[in-house]
Amino acid sequence: MLEAAIPATADDGHAIDAGAGVILYLEKITVSFDGFRALNELSLYIEDGELRCLIGPNGAGKTTLMDVVTGKTRPDSGQAFFGRRIDLLRLREPEIAALGIGRKFQKPTVFADHTVEGNLELALVPDKRVWRTLKWRLDAEARDRVAATLATIGLTAHARRPAGALSHGQKQWLEIGMLLMQNPRVLLVDEPVAGMTKQETEATAELLCSLAGGHSVVVVEHDMEFVRSIARKVTVLHEGAVLAEGSMAEIQNDPRVIEVYLGDADA
Numbered sequence: 001m002l003e004a005a006i007p008a009t010a011d012d013g014h015a016i017d018a019g020a021g022v023i024l025y026l027e028k029i030t031v032s033f034d035g036f037r038a039l040n041e042l043s044l045y046i047e048d049g050e051l052r053c054l055i056g057p058n059g060a061g062k063t064t065l066m067d068v069v070t071g072k073t074r075p076d077s078g079q080a081f082f083g084r085r086i087d088l089l090r091l092r093e094p095e096i097a098a099l100g101i102g103r104k105f106q107k108p109t110v111f112a113d114h115t116v117e118g119n120l121e122l123a124l125v126p127d128k129r130v131w132r133t134l135k136w137r138l139d140a141e142a143r144d145r146v147a148a149t150l151a152t153i154g155l156t157a158h159a160r161r162p163a164g165a166l167s168h169g170q171k172q173w174l175e176i177g178m179l180l181m182q183n184p185r186v187l188l189v190d191e192p193v194a195g196m197t198k199q200e201t202e203a204t205a206e207l208l209c210s211l212a213g214g215h216s217v218v219v220v221e222h223d224m225e226f227v228r229s230i231a232r233k234v235t236v237l238h239e240g241a242v243l244a245e246g247s248m249a250e251i252q253n254d255p256r257v258i259e260v261y262l263g264d265a266d267a
Helices: 062-069 093-099 116-124 130-135 140-152 168-180 198-211 224-230 248-252 255-260
Strands: 006-009 015-018 022-033 036-047 051-055 077-082 101-104 186-190 216-220 233-238 241-246
Touching: 022 062, 022 216, 036 062, 036 216, 036 241, 051 062, 051 198, 051 224, 062 186, 062 216, 093 101, 101 168, 116 140, 116 168, 140 168, 140 198, 168 186, 168 198, 198 216, 198 224, 233 248, 233 255, 241 248, 241 255, 248 255
Parallel strands: 051 216, 051 233, 101 186, 186 216
Antiparallel strands: 006 015, 022 036, 022 077, 233 241
């Protein structure tokens, strides 16, 4: 079912697939909470290096889907694979994160009292215990990675500022940068532009588009203007399943999508 891919190895030795092909494979995933089906035999396939937007009404299953991928929620049935070989349903949250699946929540969580570059440095610390963190020092390669990431997220000029002094949008970029420091293959980004100014929203669109190719980027967002600005392929969820999938033009003209979502989403 999956396309052939070039074998690669994650940092922990697990074999994963690189190059063309499916990097995230979800097949007939069902999740129930007290009799309510949050996901109903949902199947979704994310290509290596693609930028995918997930949209849908509240309660469609978007958050539950990300919870399954990251190991926070165990499905009642179905399959979830990272590449073709790694069964995500056998792994715990820290193991999935270590493999290269990073998640950014809607509300940014940064270390406010540390500098911007300090936050990026902390994201690199392999052992998060307090004493190990205090003793750990960056080598030249790590410092180069911090500098490169600062440039990618547009915060080079703010490297020495406390993270708590950043604007809301800048904090969002910093948190994305902290994920990038861990070399993720897949980035799950939840409502990245909520509360941003127009200028910050435009900069975020440029950032996420620039990350595609080197990473698979999955964006959950309700702001349809923002989705239009970045969309390459859009998946619409409804009642825990995939309702429609395609280009933004195809989605906007799909009568089913208009009825259940776009009619109320300022399309």
